[in-house]
Amino acid sequence: MEAKTLGLGALLLVALVTAISAQSRTQPGTPHPPPGVAPDITTSASAAQRPRPAVSHRAPLPAVPGASAASAILSEFCVDCHGKGKPKGGISVARLLDGLTPEAIAGEWEHWLAIADRLETRQMPPEDADAFPDDGQRREAVAFIRAAFDQYDARHAGEPGRVTVRRLTSAEYAYAIADLTGIEIKVGVDASSDAVGGEGFANFGDVQFVQDAGVERYLEAAKQVADHAVIGAGPLGFYPAPGKTGLELSALDRIEQLYAARGFRVVSGEGGRPFGLDRYEKALAVAWQYRHRVALGEPTVSLRTLAAREGITGRFAEHVWSAVMRAGTGYPTRLTVDRWQALPAPGGDRAAALARVRVECAAIVKSLVTWPSWFFARGDLAAGGQGDEDPLVFDDTTLSATTSKAWVHALNRRPGRPGSRLPTPWTVHLSVDPLHGQGATVIWRNARVVLRTAPPPPAANEPAAVTRMRVPGPIVETRSLRSVLPADVAARLGFGTSPDGSTLGPDDFATSEGTSFAIDVAAGEHVAELHVDAELGRNREAVARVMVGDTATGPARTPGQRALLGDPASAGYRAFRAGVAEYVSLLPPNSHGAANPADKDPVPAPFDNTYNSPEHDAFVTSVKYQRTDDFFTRNVVDGEERVRLNAAWNDLFGSWPYHDAYLGMLLDHFGVTSASRTITAMTPARIAALPPAAQPLVQQLRAHHAGVMQALRRAEPGQLTDALAFASRAWRRPLTPVERQSLRAFYQAARSTRQLDHDGAMRTLLARILMSPAFLYRLEMSPRSTETRLDDWQIASRLSFFLWSSIPDEPLRRAAAAGQLQESAAIASQVRRMTADPKARRLSTEFFGQWLGFYHFDQYRGVDTGRFPEFTDEVKRAMLDEAVSTFEYLVRERRPVKEILHADYVFVNQALARFYGLDVPVSASGAVQRVDGAQAFDRGGALRLGAVLTTTSAPLRTSPVKRGDWILRRILGSPTPPPPADAGTLPADDKSFEGQTLRQRLAQHKDRPQCASCHLRIDPLGFPLEGFDAVGRSRTAYADGNPVDVTGEFKGRPPIVGVNGLLDYLEDKDAAVMTTLSRKMIGYALGRNPQASDRRLMADMVRAGGDASFTDLAIAIATSRQFRYRTGAADVPAATPAPVPAPVATGTSARAATP
């Protein structure tokens, strides 16, 4: 074994140098170790000369067999050009030959692989070389290189390598904030703090610099985010509006969301909409199923289970069940209860029975909610229509029960239309609906037909409102009803006698049910009216709904048509009133009004409820909120939802001086001017000095205020706990006990030392959490110096930043907490879940965007819009969307990765389709949509993305060089060196090639040797894309009218013609394309450049081929050793040449002094 011959000395030397490098790396440029660190290694001048060592924590193997022979061959044929002075192509074979251990070779792996490749493919030595190795020599050298790599792999494959801690990029910061808070907050951490390095990504620690200005931005941003926290009576949350306004709006939002999710309501207030009434139907059906649970085969099922199946709350199901099972309910609840009780028991066919019951339940609900509209005879209000904006209220004012009512019923005209005349005869319907008590009798006294002079006709152009106000003139003639009715009809009405024995006059009659008759009087131009006074009969306990109308049923819009005849003093009326109250509380037709009432909604007592009255309006505008959701709170939500609802209300009341506003209204109402007008000033003594009527109201308000304040205070400890949970999410791991303690102490100090209130202290705490390096940096704790397996939380974090550019979500956190992320299978399943998630769109934006060069394309300013006015901002945005959506689709739908180039679909919206001149149906006007079969119209894949074609062009013309370079660099991964500094240049404009075509200009490359070696590789890849102009549109001719030439010619190869030719060419180079993709993915995922120990992983990914999905490749990375392990500090030698001490300032006696 040659190893032995090297001896101990050599091994020691290698170890020494390795250690020196490590020392140099971690103490860059510090000539002396810092105090407290003993210098255990003496620096050696040779350290700087060493080639980059590869990662290892063991002593490297000695030289590979065949080293000396290979070294001799390479020295002989390569070193002439690739020496140590100014090596050609920047590759110094001579320097490489200085280190022939597997580790040294791996440290320069890409150069060595290139050498092997050039030798094998006979690209080197070049044609004009003086001497060439024979085949055997070529084989020997290549075999040596391969053997070295095999040896290296055997020991080092999969080693994680050195990863510099990564700071969140500006994009990651924004995503993380969005995921943490659930809202989009535009903060000042923008891309101006980013830079790219490594494989071309901003998530590369070595290029992430911070200075105080950057820290200031973070501080500003952290405070801004904290400002969006909702700090109220509920749990900690975030809202798009900041501060107290955010608390108020978020509370309103939370209330409305609960209403929408759980509640139901018919029209109430201006613009109100009915919704959620189907919940009644479901609850009635649930109650039926519960009642017949045995017959339905589920004897043990609970109401709540059934409710959950129907999608209603358990509480609501329980309530409706108790309502329909309630004995002795009165009118009108009885109507519903009886009808439900009458539902048939299920027979043999349970499903059919349930279906029938559902139909009947729907009918029950319809009558339940339409009853008020019938009762009040008020249009389509309670039926769920949208016509009536008056809210539905049951109180003594709206019921307005009375023992008598005088009616004036228009006979020959429509009310409000003074000019109209109806022909005779006029049918009049008197309806009497007994609602309570037996034998209600209505006495109609002094019924008479009155003729009056007509109101003056409407003036020309008179507004309808004025016309409606015109009333008839004085009475011309009065005739008793009895006298104008035919004798048989008059007899039927029984003038002069009453069935209940009341005393009647000759023109009075009595009915105990509805009746109707026709009146035929010659009224001429006069207005005819029926005047009659209705009166409750002898049975004063009865209650009846009475109407006079020209149809039997009503309702009509005419006000005052309905009367509730009853004696408010009677026990019968009180029982009826109780029945209505029972109905409102048990089965209300609407559950509540909006939290912020509209100007037509009622205001609470003692304020004037009249629409448009000053007090009403003052209440609506100054007090703003009113809680009327008692039924909803008690009977629809319970448990956690009720807690949330109450918390939201407390937030709403506590977010602004609600109680002061309310107090002001009360004091104004009672004419109090002297008292202090804040609720906290309302001491018992001050309250006692108020007018007696005001005292209980103010007392109540004060108690309410105290309750709200107490609720807010009680929430404080919970929110502090929430803030710790927030920290745990932000920091992507559980907090240590010390951290928890220190964050709590920080909060306490803010309150005590800095005198902040809870709100202020919480916001400061949140900002402090977001300023922690644990949030801003992707810290991976590795206290030990050896290679360490990452813990579950670190894996979760790596996964989420790799695939989502953000913090882990709940499922990922749960998996981490459960210790599941140590298993490959579990990691793979997370990757599958995560790449299918909508958040994977970020992967497209970040990874594909930076790789393929369309990152921030919406801010691209390289197009001359004077030349291309059609290239609007809208088109630009759509192009970015096109690119991002293409790869989002590819990732989330697990399309084969070969579609990165070969996709047969394109994402466009109308504007972009128009811009591209596509003749395909596109309906999307905003976000882009997928159109399949795109290759047929020359689109699809990365090469034909508008954003790619545009960024690889000059402002005024295309650039085959840029496009060819893009393919070499970004797709094939074999970039050429930069052009020589004095390379000739091309004119800017394709109109001004001085008579030459672009191709003719570029052909000059071939004639200049210093250009040819690269341009012969670049240009043929760019020309096939000449079929697209500088802003990505298909074209067949240049601006000057000459046809485009889409042929790219490599020496000794059939020409590449157009995009399809180019795609065929790239398909042949599949391995190179896959290698590039693998490199980019590894670099992006790991935050470092691929290294020799990644070769096996890369080989696996390349082998997976173009049919693999992005998910497959991501799984390969995420389950790899390099992804799951981390190298500690001490065993990482310098990956860079050790810095030469003090290369800049050489002085020792310099000093700062004043000028």
Add this chain to the structure above:
Amino acid sequence: MTIPPSSSAPSRRHFLRGVGVALALPWMESLPAIAQARGGKLAAQSGPPLRLGIVYFSNGVEPAHWWAKGSGASMELGPGLLPMQPHREDMVFIRGLYSQSALASTSPHLGRMNLLSGTPVSLDPDVIRVGTSMDQVIAGAIGDRTAVPSLVLGIEPNELRLEDGLSMVYGSSLSWVSPTRPATKEIYPARTFDRLIGDGTGRVIDRSILDAVHAEARALRPRVSRDDHHKLGEYFEGIRDIEKRIARASQQERLEGWQPTLAQPDMPRPKHELPQDVPAHMKLMLDLMVLAFQMDKTRVATVMLNNDLSQMNFRFVEGVQGALHLDLTHNGRVPTKEAMYLKTNQFHIAQFAYLTERMKSISEGETTLLDNSILMCASSLFDGDLHSAEQLPILLAGKGAGSLKTGRILDYMDKGDANRKVCSLHLSLMDRMGVKLDGFGDAASRLDDL
């Protein structure tokens, strides 16, 4: 490395060790000496301090238009320099300076982005490294005498891409606080204004947050690798810098006897967003530079009018069409495009002329702000089209508080390579700014005759 303790112990040394500066800056050793000097000599100073302002423009010049003849009022200027015509007597035209490491670099653009340090740009994609730039060396030495150690301004954001495999951070950064770390370039006028005007009072809460985060540094040390610790040091250092600034701002008294001529800003706070219009943006940034100097908020400022390899579309200049780098610099020697390229050169010089004019119009006692300043205008390339770096286009303006004789042409082209190093100029300028080094970059001597 050590992360500095949160106490207010003075320590530029910690600062620089923290960033891993690969140079032994000797003046760090003499912090007590500085303090002493301050107490004695500085307190006696009654005149305005010297300021240094550097204006960078990318993509070089057209050599045929870049010349000057004669001296003083009779100096003749080439077409590229015309906007400086009114300021001939206040400027120095310097010809022939160069940087060997830039000239030798194989990277025609990024390899030459070492204008202010003269040290080689790392061509290893894994290693970001240039050299600490002279403005930052000055800021490190005298920055703590003002509210803001130095202003680093720009117009274009950092470009997020690689150029020939190298990070565009080189093309976007002129100032480097350490060989491996660019200074944060501010492109937002409003933020710049706030940084200058924000007095740090009323930042009790901020301070409490920063203190608490700072305390984490100690807890982190045993738990992260040393490399990571090193990287995190940048962050904690930033925190400390702010803490110090807050502390400094709450000390009312000035350390020196001289009072700036302007106590409150004489311009409104700029709008929050970036100006869409490039000339307006540049004017605003230059105004802020003047404001900073006039209020003595800082004494060192650099501004990049554009990034290297800028795609800045010059449509805003009458008669110009196309992007600076691709169309106008590399103009294929087409006469119409050459004419446009000249206009871009003139536009850049006009910005410098505007700055000169503004500073000349502000009096500081018997003198003007310009008299008490040195302004430098330069690009990283000479012939932009050829990426040539055998010499650099450099102009100075201002009398340097009596230390600079203006109205001159200094030609070093045939003085021998050893005597025409741009780093010698830097040494000379640093001398005047009070930072006396024996060597800087590749130079060990001052520029003759300056």
